[in-house]
Amino acid sequence: MKAIVIGAGLGGLLSAARLSKAGYAVEVFERLPITGGRFTNLEYEGFQLSSGAFHMFPHGPGGPLARLLEEVGADVQIVRSGQTALRVPLKKGSTDYGAGFRDIPFYDFPALLSNKDRLKTAFLIASTRKNRPAGSTLQAWIKTQVKDEWLVRLADSFCGWSLSLRSEEVPVEEVFEIIENLYRFGGPGVPMGGCKGVIDALEAVIAANGGIIRTKTEVSKILVENGKVTGVLVNGEEHEADQVISNIGHAATAGLCGEALSGEKYAGYLEMLETLQPSAGIKICLSAAEPLIGHSGVLLTPYAKRINGINEVTQVDPKLAPPGRHLTMSHQHVAPENVKDLEAEIELGLKDLKAIFPGKKYEVLLIQSYHDGWPVNRAASGTDPGNETPITGLYVVGDGAKGKGGIEVEGVALGVAATMKKILG
Amino acid sequence: MKINENCVGCGQCASFCKKGAIEVLGKARATDACIECGICAPYCPVRAIEVQV
Numbered sequence: 490m491k492a493i494v495i496g497a498g499l500g501g502l503l504s505a506a507r508l509s510k511a512g513y514a515v516e517v518f519e520r521l522p523i524t525g526g527r528f529t530n531l532e533y534e535g536f537q538l539s540s541g542a543f544h545m546f547p548h549g550p551g552g553p554l555a556r557l558l559e560e561v562g563a564d565v566q567i568v569r570s571g572q573t574a575l576r577v578p579l580k581k582g583s584t585d586y587g588a589g590f591r592d593i594p595f596y597d598f599p600a601l602l603s604n605k606d607r608l609k610t611a612f613l614i615a616s617t618r619k620n621r622p623a624g625s626t627l628q629a630w631i632k633t634q635v636k637d638e639w640l641v642r643l644a645d646s647f648c649g650w651s652l653s654l655r656s657e658e659v660p661v662e663e664v665f666e667i668i669e670n671l672y673r674f675g676g677p678g679v680p681m682g683g684c685k686g687v688i689d690a691l692e693a694v695i696a697a698n699g700g701i702i703r704t705k706t707e708v709s710k711i712l713v714e715n716g717k718v719t720g721v722l723v724n725g726e727e728h729e730a731d732q733v734i735s736n737i738g739h740a741a742t743a744g745l746c747g748e749a750l751s752g753e754k755y756a757g758y759l760e761m762l763e764t765l766q767p768s769a770g771i772k773i774c775l776s777a778a779e780p781l782i783g784h785s786g787v788l789l790t791p792y793a794k795r796i797n798g799i800n801e802v803t804q805v806d807p808k809l810a811p812p813g814r815h816l817t818m819s820h821q822h823v824a825p826e827n828v829k830d831l832e833a834e835i836e837l838g839l840k841d842l843k844a845i846f847p848g849k850k851y852e853v854l855l856i857q858s859y860h861d862g863w864p865v866n867r868a869a870s871g872t873d874p875g876n877e878t879p880i881t882g883l884y885v886v887g888d889g890a891k892g893k894g895g896i897e898v899e900g901v902a903l904g905v906a907a908t909m910k911k912i913l914g
Numbered sequence: 915m916k917i918n919e920n921c922v923g924c925g926q927c928a929s930f931c932k933k934g935a936i937e938v939l940g941k942a943r944a945t946d947a948c949i950e951c952g953i954c955a956p957y958c959p960v961r962a963i964e965v966q967v
Contacts, residue, residue: 522956531929540926705956831923831940858923858940862960 492912493518493721493728495708495745496736498526499684499898500887502691502702503905504734506561509698511913513732517700518723520707524692526736526887527863528898530685533855535811537683538774541859543818544802544809545570545787547651547896548670549678554902563690566681568805571786573676575643576845577601578792585792586844592788598643606635618672621665628656642791649797649822650789651896653770653865663871666894674899677787679805711735711742711883713749718882721745732882732912738867738889739874740765746880758879765872765889767864769823771795771831773838774816777851780804781817793841795821795834817851828860866891870900876908884908915944915952921962927954 492508494501497519509515523529527541537544546554550567558565572594579589581601593600599610613634622630627648631640644656644664651667652659680686695702710722711733720729735742740762743750750759773796775781782788785804790796799819803810810816821838823831835856842851859865867889868874876890892903921941928936931954935947942962952965 521959526959531926533925533929538925538929540924835940855925855928856923856938856940857925860922862920863922863924 490514490732491516491730492732492734493730494734494736495711495721495742496520496526496887497524497702497704498736498887499528499687500890500901500905501526501734501736502688502695503557503561503902504736504886504908505700505702506563506691506694506698507557507905507909508732508734508912509695509700510561515695515698515700516728516730517695517702518706518708518721519702519704522705524702524704525685525688527859528684529688530683533774534776536774536776536814536816536854537685537809538816538855538857539684541865542684542898543772543800543820544679544683544806545800546678546680547676547899548674549676552670552674552678552902553892553895553899553906555678557902557906558687558690561691561694563687563694565687565690567678568681568785569678570676570800570805571784572596573787573789574784576788576790576792583792585794586847590792595789598639601639602635602637606637609635610640617665618669622661625661626657627659627661627664630661631656639791643789646789646791646797650787650820652870653768653820653822654869655822655824658869660871663894667896670894670896670899679785679802681806683802683806683809708745710747711745711749711880713746713880713883716879716881718880732884734908735883735885736887738887739878739885740867740889742878742883742885746883749880755879761874765867765874766825766869767861768866768869769825769828769860770858770865771821771823771835771838772857772859773819773835773842774854774857775818775842775851776810776854777815777817777849778813779850780815781846781849781851790841790845793845795837796841796845797821799845823858823860831858866897870896873900873904876904876911884911915948915950915954916964916966917942917944918962918964920960921958922960924959926957926959927963930954930957
């Protein structure tokens with residue numbers, strides 16, 4: 490059996506590793522000169538920045554991505570991060586960090602509520618595990634339960650950091666699936682060597698299983714006969730395959746199918762693709778001699794104007810920065826209406842950093858933004874259309890086809906695992 | 915070197931530039947240090963870099 494993978498991002502390489510381990514002849518085609526997509530390292534001024542992701546697994550060594558890596562035999566060490574912290578103003582009623590702040594553990598968030606709301610929240614934490622809310626956005630649901638703006642701030646900061654969305658954009662079902670996964674798998678972790686540590690390990694597995702990865706090689710067409718995939722076209726040459734796994738999102742995949750997807754039979758699928766919205770975000774990479782966060786956990790910043798959260802990966806792997814320096818990266822969600830004004834959004838992010846780290850010395854290394862054709866997620870979390878396509882033998886993996894309740898790369902892993910189950914049984 | 919409207923500002927080009935000649939702020943911009951070597955162009959994930967020959 491032969492499988493062709495389009496795109497050597499994380500989803501593509503996970504698929505290639507799994508299929509090659511199962512005995513498939515696997516060939517991966519990647520348009521760019523580098524592999525890893527938005528999940529690899531970019532070397533910049535001696536730092537290991539990233540092409541997208543934050544050198545972090547949302548569920549660390551116990552999550553879906555770690556499990557899949559273990560299953561395929563990829564040699565990656567994932568170190569569990571410290572507790573996620575929340576930076577909150579010192580004085581109740583403050584709406585920013587101007588008059589001082591303190592950090593509290595994430596799980597202490599109810600401590601900032603009134604006694605009544607704290608009781609209500611404790612009740613909800615217990616009861617919602619059995620009776621999950623449904624049918625609204627997270628924010629709308631919170632507002633029907635507790636009238637404290639703190640919970641909306643917290644939800645926005647968590648959704649912004651982990652999904653690059655606002656709480657009013659996320660279906661409440663998706664969030665409760667995420668919460669269940671946090672119970673199941675635990676919190677984040679950092680892969681040693683950063684994203685590229687994972688990519689290198691996957692490539693080693695693929696090579697050991699006889700698979701081939703071709704960079705600088707673009708697939709121009711997906712070949713289909715009688716509703717079934719038969720291969721791909723590369724530089725005018727036909728490459729036959731029993732299965733084609735696309736890591737470039739549903740819309741671009743459909744584009745490569747061309748007229749094979751015309752006709753009434755496929756109209757519903759194509760219409761659904763029109764509704765898919767990528768999510769946008771900005772990452773600001775900081776260099777500092779003294780640590781800015783000081784621990785390996787995520788720092789969520791619910792009282793910042795734009796920045797949702799920050800991590801300091803050198804707390805786990807100092808090699809991600811030159812000796813004596815730390816690498817600290819902030820993430821901010823960009824609302825769809827603000828994508829046209831990224832410079833203003835970046836300004837607000839830089840201002841936030843000054844308020845979050847007053848009196849600290851740091852340099853801005855690089856500011857990276859992601860949207861449209863190279864987004865945070867090709868499908869906003871909660872809207873992923875699954876891994877199947879109307880073409881038999883053609884699957885989509887990656888952040889345009891994440892599994893339910895899977896934050897970022899965990900969603901990619903869940904989607905790949907589901908796809909492999911369909912193919913391998 | 916021309917950077918077209920496809921650019922999202924991901925900075926991938928800047929990390930491959932040997933001359934430190936790309937500034938990124940929402941979009942990439944080539945500075946005066948750019949020598950038109952074209953090394954960055956194939957690394958752009960959204961085909962935003964047009965190198966003049």
